[in-house]
Amino acid sequence: MDAIREDQLGRALTWSLIGHGAIAFVILVKSLVFPGNPVFIAPALRVDLVGLPDILKKDLAKVPKALPKEDLKEKLAEAAKEAKKINPVPEDAAKPDEMVLNPKKTEKKTAEDDKKKEKEKEKKIDSALAKIRALERLKDKSDEARPEEDDAIVIKGNQVSKGTALSGDAKEKAEAGYYDVIRDHVAEYWALPEWLRRQKLTAQIQIRIDPAGRILSSKFVKTSGNPQFDEAILGTLKDAEPLPRPPKELTSSLADxxxxxxFPL
Amino acid sequence: MKKKLSAWFVLPVLLFAFTALAEDEAPKEQPYVAVGQAKSRKTVIALPGFVGPAGLKSAGDKTLETVRSDLLYMDSFQILDAKAYLDTSTGVAPGTFQMSNWSSIQAEFVFKADVKPGEGGLVLEGYLYNVGTGQPVLTKRYISSLGDVKTLGHTIANDIVKTVTGLPGIFLTKIAMICNKSRNKEVYAMDFDGSNTRELTHHRSVTLTPAWSPDGTRIAYSLIAKNKKNVKNTNLYEFDFRTSKIKMLSDRTGINSGAHYHPDGKKIALTMSFLGNPEIMVFDPDTKSVTRLTNSPGVDVDPNWSPDGKHLSFVSNRAGAPMVYRMNADGSDVRRLTFAGSYNATPSWSPQNNKIAFAGWIDGRFDIFIMNPDGTNIERLTKNQGNNEDPSFSPDGNFLVFSSNRAGQKNIYVMNIDGTFVKRLTYGLGDCVSPRWSNPPTGK
Incomplete structure (x- = not known):
């Protein structure tokens, strides 16, 4: 009995393995010979802020970013100083009604009330300080987890938030972060007069960057065919020096x- | 038996290893960064004085001054100071002067011309050179009377702008509007810079919403008048510049207003309420036939054709508050564009087909906003400057004309489409509203 069952099991296993192997082989060959389009995975959550913008278009460049951490610490220190300076004289005088009804009692009461008020004030300031410290700690933690987070103030007006796109590799993230930074930096200096801009020219240039952000060499991979356009690209790169410093993981590959x-795409 | 089993286990393991290896061997690509669209910067141009006989000097200077101020109006040109010019030759044709004199002072373009006396006035031969290539990109001869040198200057400026930017020049365009200088609201027209204002109608009543025909020969407008039953009606009229005559197009019961010509000039989109509820209709002035576009229980007004004539933007309160919508030219595929704000009105579709401007109610007043034709990226152009309404694009899509009461009365203003460089156009015409910008004149 056992021998027959073993034999059946063996045969079933072999056919199963052959079948699985065949499928895996077919898929492998297909993906190598006919690569398909990458699947776009949209961010999980999308929030649309719906309100007419309150800042003028021409003033958008001047909008300040959120307060840096140093300012918050300064504010904490200031608040702590003020807490120590509490004036023993109460700000509010006793209510006139109480004085008229109970002249003798109110005197004692006001003294006790003063002390109570002092203590309440101290408590309030202490709790406010505690809140600020707690928020600070939270912010520190969250900043460590997401070093690339943008602190810019969100302006009303049909804004779509980027959502929480998940990415796996930390190294990949560091690289992608640097390429975004260097793109934004160079784009600041990339300007063309209208008559060149509308000609829809494109060019590609390969540059090598040293760890300090200087350009070691540049070479056109694809020229635009228009010398004025190519000149403008070289001028842009020259103005953009020194480029943002590359992270440690990238210094060697960027230099080599x-x-x-x-330009533009 | 067991040996056979273990042998078959080896195969898939090998397969696995193979695929893993294959992935590792994928070639490493060089990182590629797309910098994106360039920002716009000013074109540097030099305008040396025209060469010619002493008798034509003042005409030549006036012409050049007009060209100068027109190019500066565009806010995309930087004109080099004449004191920096090194070229002292009188040659204007190619090869008669040193281009290095212009490239050394960093000019990107230079316009050289000479003037000679000619029939009825003067003949101007002009060359616009691309200093970088050294080649002329515009070569033209102009004939003008001595009294008309401003028009000559505008024409030259139009040609320079068209050659450099590819968009039509606006310096011979006009703006139509409704003003109540005479205590009655009449239709007026003026040049793009506010000069040469002219009262076109004398109905002594209330006129509304003027619209230019695409060829600039006619203006359609609405007039509140009493009909045969002695009841007030808003009728549609047309003023023809060629004959200076006024023709009534539609007196159907109710509203016939908010006219906007289709880009082919043969149909007019407008709001009509003869069916009871204000709807957007397409009216054929020749056959007087009417095609219904919108079908909603709400109020549908302010139709505005896209530059290709395939879509319309309009305002509807079918969802509660008046919002900007769009639809196809046959009324299908109605899409809501604005979800923000509480009252959005008078959309205007840019001739460059890349933006729609509108007036939105915010913080107790109207302000001008601009957005993409799909409703995304709303940007604010005016703030804290009174009520700003009725935006209308210039034919090159670079400017917006609108009505504002920032100075007390309602006046017509012009600004760039990023909200900068606001210029006032009307003075002393009472309250002026509903500005509409004409196309450049054809055939000049």
Missing amino acids: DGIVFG
């Missing part, structure tokens, strides 16, 4: 292989 910039 470099980056290819596409």
Whole structure:
């Protein structure tokens, strides 16, 4: 009995393995020979802020970013100083009604009330300080977890938040973060007069960057065919020096292989 | 038996290893950064004086001054100071002067011209050079009378702008509006810079919402008048510049207002209420036929064609508050564009097809906003400057004309489409509203 069952099991196993192997082989060959389009995974949560904008378009560049951490610490220190300076004389005089009804009692009461008020004030300031410290700690923690978070103030007006896109590799994230930073930096200096802008020219240039952010070499991978456009690109890169310093993980690859910039795409 | 089993286990393991290896061997790509669209910066141009006989000097200077102020109006040109010019030659044609004199002072373009006496006035031969390539990009001869040099200057400026930016120049365009200088609201027209104002109608009543035909020969407008039953009605009229005559187009019962010509000039979209409820209709002035576009229990007004004539933007309160919507030219695919604010009105579709401007109620007043034609990216253009209403694009899509009461009375103002450089156009015409910008004149 056992021998037959073993034999059946063996045969079933072999056919199963052959079938699985065949499927895996077919999929492997297909993905190598006919690569498909990457699947777009949208962020999980999308929040639309709906309100007419309150800041003028021409003033958008001047909007200040959120207070840096140093300012918050200063404010904490100031608040602590004020807490120590509490004036023993109460700010509010006793209510006139109480004075008229109970002249003798109110004197004692006002003295006790003063002390109570002092204590209440101290408590309030202490609790406010405690809240600020707690928020600070939270902010520190959250800043450590997401070093690239943008602190800019959100302005009303049909804004779509980026959602929480999950990414896996920390190294990949550091790289992607740097490429975003360097793109934004170079884009600041990338300007063309209208007559060049509307000609829809494109060019690609490979540059090598040293750890200090200086350009070691530049070479056109694809010229635009228009010397004025190419000149404008070289001028932009020159104005953009020194480029943002690359993170440690990228210094060697940026100095040896470099980056290819596409103007505009 | 067991040996056979273990052998078959090896195969999938090998397969696994193979696929894992294959992934590792994928070639490493060089990082690629797309910098994105360039920001716009000013074009540097030099305008040396025209070469010519002493008798034509003042005409030449006036013409050049007009070209100068027109190019500065565009806010996309930087004109080099004449004191910096090194080229002292009188040659204007290619090869008659040193281009290095212009490239060394960093000019990107230079316009050189000479004037000669000619039939009825003067003949101007002009060359616009691209200093970088050294080649002329515009070569043209102009004929003008001596009394008309401003028009000559505007024409030259239009040609320079068209050559450099590819968009039509606006310096010979006009603006129509409704003013109540005479205590009655009449239709007026003026040049793009506020000069040459002219009263076109004398109905001694209330006129509304003027609209230019695309070829600039006619203005459609609405007039509140008493009909045969002695009841007030808002009728649609048309003023023809060629004959200076006024023709009535529609006196159907109720509202016939908010006219906007289709880009082909043969149909007019407007609000009509003869069916009871204000709806947007397309009216054919030749056959007087009416095609219904909107069908909603709400009020549908302010139709505005897209530059290709395939879509319309309009205002509807079908969802409660008046909001900006869009639909196809046949009324299908109605889409709501604005969800923000509480009252959005008078949309205007940019001739560059990239923006829609509208007036939105916020903080107790109207302000001008601009957004993409799909409703995204609303940007604010006016703030804390009174009520700003009725935006209308210039034909090149670079400017907005609108009505504002920031100075007390309602006046017509012009600004860039980023909200900068606001210029007042009307003075002493009473309250002026409903500005509409004409296309450049054809065939000039």
